[in-house]
Amino acid sequence: MTAESGASLLLVGCGKMGGAMLDGWLAAGIASRVVVVDRAGLPQSVAGDARVTLVSGADALPEGFVPDVIVLAVKPQVMEEALPSYRALVRPGTVFLSIAAGKTIAWFERLLGEGAVVVRSMPNTPAAIGRGMTVAVPNARVSAAQRDLSDRLLRAVGDVAWVEDEGLLDPVTAVSGSGPAYVFFLVEAMAKAGEAAGLPADLAMRLARATVSGAGALLDASVQQQAADLRKAVTSPNGTTQAALEVLMAPEGMQPVMTAAIAAATRRSRELAG
Numbered sequence: 630m631t632a633e634s635g636a637s638l639l640l641v642g643c644g645k646m647g648g649a650m651l652d653g654w655l656a657a658g659i660a661s662r663v664v665v666v667d668r669a670g671l672p673q674s675v676a677g678d679a680r681v682t683l684v685s686g687a688d689a690l691p692e693g694f695v696p697d698v699i700v701l702a703v704k705p706q707v708m709e710e711a712l713p714s715y716r717a718l719v720r721p722g723t724v725f726l727s728i729a730a731g732k733t734i735a736w737f738e739r740l741l742g743e744g745a746v747v748v749r750s751m752p753n754t755p756a757a758i759g760r761g762m763t764v765a766v767p768n769a770r771v772s773a774a775q776r777d778l779s780d781r782l783l784r785a786v787g788d789v790a791w792v793e794d795e796g797l798l799d800p801v802t803a804v805s806g807s808g809p810a811y812v813f814f815l816v817e818a819m820a821k822a823g824e825a826a827g828l829p830a831d832l833a834m835r836l837a838r839a840t841v842s843g844a845g846a847l848l849d850a851s852v853q854q855q856a857a858d859l860r861k862a863v864t865s866p867n868g869t870t871q872a873a874l875e876v877l878m879a880p881e882g883m884q885p886v887m888t889a890a891i892a893a894a895t896r897r898s899r900e901l902a903g
């Protein structure tokens with residue numbers, strides 16, 4: 630691969646996350662060729678793109694195809710069944726880039742062999758609009774050029790942080806990997822509470838959606854301010870917000886619930902290691 634020619638990629642699993650990442654790579658022009666393995670077919674967004682070839686399984690890869698990166702984007706529960714078919718592609722020049730929750734670098738080395746070059750990462754679904762957050766950790770065999778290529782692939786769909794301590798990937802998964810679901814649930818909960826307070830259901834949902842997305846955009850635009858500062862700016866002394874925050878910020882309020890939720894997701898990520 631050269632910077633001009635672009636990378637040659639094998640994408641194993643093209644569902645919600647794999648499909649979002651594929652869109653990002655094609656839009657950024659990082660990939661010259663992407664072979665996709667997925668029984669369900671290609672997403673509509675990439676149909677007809679000459680750089681993309683769909684195959685039904687590892688046994689149907691194009692003759693002589695040697696990918697720079699193999700992106701592993703199947704569910705953790707099917708990874709063990711899927712992975713051995715790609716063992717023949719292990720070589721120093723090919724990076725196995727996993728986005729699967731829980732599955733550790735040691736687990737991949739066990740199934741692929743000690744020589745495997747592995748990056749374990751955890752993205753999130755805002756990647757679908759180029760606003761993802763990914764944390765990645767390399768194994769010892771990843772070269773500087775391979776780390777750079779992996780970084781460019783992940784950065785095509787949002788921000789990227791690299792860490793050396795793989796143990797951090799479980800709480801990372803709990804905070805940013807699963808995190809979008811908590812925010813969407815917040816919308817649902819606010820809408821339901823608005824209904825309970827007397828709003829019509831459609832107006833309550835419209836207000837909840839607009840408030841969460843507007844607050845997210847304000848947070849994004851307020852690089853100099855902490856989230857706590859933005860919260861304080863809404864909170865008039867002895868006003869309505871203060872009344873609500875006295876409930877949410879009480880010792881038995883939202884913080885212990887969020888801490889317990891993130892601890893549960895962290896535990897589940899560790900269990901998925903298998």
Ligand SMILES: NC(=O)C1=CN([C@@H]2O[C@H](COP(=O)(O)OP(=O)(O)OC[C@H]3O[C@@H](n4cnc5c(N)ncnc54)[C@H](OP(=O)(O)O)[C@@H]3O)[C@@H](O)[C@H]2O)C=CC1
Pocket residue numbers: 641642643644645646647666667668669702703704705707710711728729730751752753754806807
């Ligand atoms: N969704 C999310 O928010 C995030 C997910 N992840 C991780 O991304 C990975 C994928 O998750 P997600 O995209 O949500 O899941 P999806 O189910 O949407 O995508 C997985 C895709 O892989 C296909 N597939 C199943 N078995 C194979 C196989 N043997 N070879 C090739 N393709 C196969 C599935 O097809 P079929 O449906 O026919 O089985 C499906 O299209 C998981 O490991 C998850 O932990 C990481 C961060 C965030």
Ligand SMILES: O=C(O)[C@@H]1CCC=N1
Pocket residue numbers: 730802806807
């Ligand atoms: O729920 C899951 O297991 C995956 C990983 C992070 C987000 N979705």
